[in-house]
Amino acid sequence: MIKKILIANRGEIAARVIRTCKQLGITTVAVYSEADQKAPYVNMADEKHLLGGPRVQESYLNIDKIISIARKTNVDAIHPGYGFLSESSIFVEKCEEASITFIGPPKKAIEQMGSKIKARNLMQQAGVPVIPGTEEAINNIDEAINIAQSIGYPIMLKASHGGGGIGMQVVQNEQDLVKSFESNAKRAQAFFGNGAMFMEKKIENARHIEIQLLADHFGNVIHLFERDCSIQRRNQKVIEEAPCPCLSQETRTKMGEAAITAAKSLGYTNAGTVEFLVDEKENFYFLEMNTRIQVEHPITEEITGIDIVEKQIEIADRKVLTIKQEDLNISGYAMEARIYAEDPKTFLPSPGHIHTFSIPKEDYIRHELGVTENYDVTPFYDPMIGKLIVKGESRELVVNRLKEALLHYKVEGIKTNIPMLLKTLDHEAFRKGNITTTFVENQLNK
Template identity: 70%
Template sequence: MINKILIANRGEIAARVIRTCKKMNILTVAIYSEADQKAPYVAMADESYLIGPPRVNESYLNAEKIISVAKEAKVDAIHPGYGFLSESDQFAAACEAEGLIFIGPSGEVIRQMGSKIAARKAMEEAGVPVVPGTDGAVASAEEAVKAALNIGYPIMLKASSGGGGIGMQVVHSDEDLTKAFESNSKRALTFFGDGSMFMEKKLDDARHIEIQLLADNDGNAVHLFERECSIQRRNQKVIEEAPSTFISDNTRKAMGEAAVNAAKALGYTSAGTIEFLVDKDEKFYFLEMNTRIQVEHPVTEEITGLDIVEAQIQVANGEKLKVEQDEISINGHAIEVRIYAEDPVTFFPSPGHITTFDIPVGESIRNETAVTSDYDVTPFYDPMIGKLIVKGANRDEAISSLNDALLQYKIEGIKTNLPMLLKVINTDAFKKGNTTTGFVQEHYLPLINTK
């Protein structure tokens, strides 16, 4: 029985998990680095422990220290949030070895899905379409150039492990590929301890659409429909919405069924997301699986009325899913924008002291924040400092509410991407739902480069 949970994370997701735990009358334990002592989530928890210095390898990636704190605090379970150790099969296994419940899928499933190469093979076996590409890792730049003859340019060069766009690059020629291969392989080795690379055909005018899943330990699995996540910069999402403006009901049904079938074939449990690329003809292809809760999960919660964190905890507690597929429906339209401490032109991080942090409030507005006024944003972590989620009866209403909310958002002392977000949502392309993965390059950058 889960009565006390340690959140092995920081920032807005730690605060998000704590809120649901309070609703469920579950005690919470927060961990924090020396850089996060004044972070809002630390005070929200029932208990909090200093985990180490600011650098992640000495704090939020220090699995041994985290487990030591969990045992000292006498918790029953650990919620990993997203990022950091959330997709570490070794951490999941270590929790289990110490008698701690890991709120997520099994370490074996995490390991399999953590390798994009192994994940491709598993999805093919489950009957899920995959993007044309190499069957396994490519050993050298020379081998990559040979493989490119069969795939055809443009090609997406990818690191097998990790995420967040690290080790990923679009190449358009043998020369590009040769230059990119070694540098991306080294970067992947540095960040993930695995320099393995593979290649996929880059689909032109593609949509990045993902399916949210929930699955329990009794073989039950459901999907919570899709999220449109095509607006990205540096291969990282900036705006997400649900449902998608692009796919038909038939495609929605087919993608949902494919995702559920894959989850069952894997023996998947907890919350998870299968990401797809969808071409202009609505043909969909497996991209990757995230074996954790997603940054953008609130838009799904807003249109379904379900608490995904609560479902994660219930499944980890050995309970069956509380809903069946025919009980889940789409209600309205939700959009999420990520608020980054970054230059809206260069996209470079902008750490510093926040002097003013005023967020919009309203019935249709949801805020997930990691900072406050009089707060220092450090260079040690991802520059996302909050998320703004709005809901409307339809997409037009949601866009209107989002525009009003962004105009009310006030952050001073650092640069943020608020100007970018306002420009993007007011383009004709966004309003019409023409949101492909090339949106920022095609519609936003021309706006700021024509002066």
């Protein structure tokens, strides 16, 4: 039985996991870098231990140090959060060697979905729709040119082991491909240790819609409906909503079934998310599977009433998933805005000292925060400082509530993306729900 958990992460997700652990009566262990000594989550935990220097390689990616602390503190399990080691099969293996439960999927599933080429091939074999594209890594620019001609422009050039939009680029013609191929491969090699590239046909006017899954060790798999994550900048999500404002019930059911098929084909367990691109005719195509909890999981919790972190822990503890698909219903509407310490025009990070931090408080507002007043945002990590989640009975009400909340969200000392979020919420196309993944670049800034 899981009675003590180490959270191998930082910021708002570490605080989020600790909160559920407290509700379950589970003892928590926080780990932190030198840059995070004053982070709010550190003092929330029952125990805290220094990992190392501020750089991720010295701290949050230091597997041996994390396992050493886990052994020293006699934890039963490790929750990896998202990012860092959450999708590292090596980390899962090290946990197993130390007889520590990893709160996430099995090593094999992480490995299979960690390669986008392997993932799309496996999904195709399972009968899940995939975007037309390459089935193997592209070795050189000449091969890339030939494949692009057969697929047809525009195409998406992608890093096989990428994430967060890194190594990903829209290519409109052969000239662009020649310019982009080598630089993206080098960037992927630098960030992920693997420069393998592949291509997919660019789906025009697409929405980015994902299905949240829960799967136990006894063959039970359910989906918790969809999230629309189409509002993105530089292939990074900024505003997410649930449910999707334009999806028909027929397509919702088909996407849910496809996601469950994907999970079952992998022998998947724990929480996971299958991401799809959906075109104007509601044809949907497998994009990738995130083998971890998502940043945007709170909006699913708000419309279903299910604590996903709690279910992650229960599943890892080998408990049966008692919720049946027919028991689930969508209740109301929810939207999440990611608050970044960044310049709202250039999207460049804006680290610095927060000397004023004041947030709105209403019963329909939920905050997931990684900072407080008099806190230093460092340049060492992702610039997201918090998430603002709003719920309500209708999309229109939620959009209005989110705008009002952002107007009363006060952060001084650093730049934030709040002006960009407000501009989005006021845009006519967003208000009508007519949004695609190119909304920010093609509509917002015109």
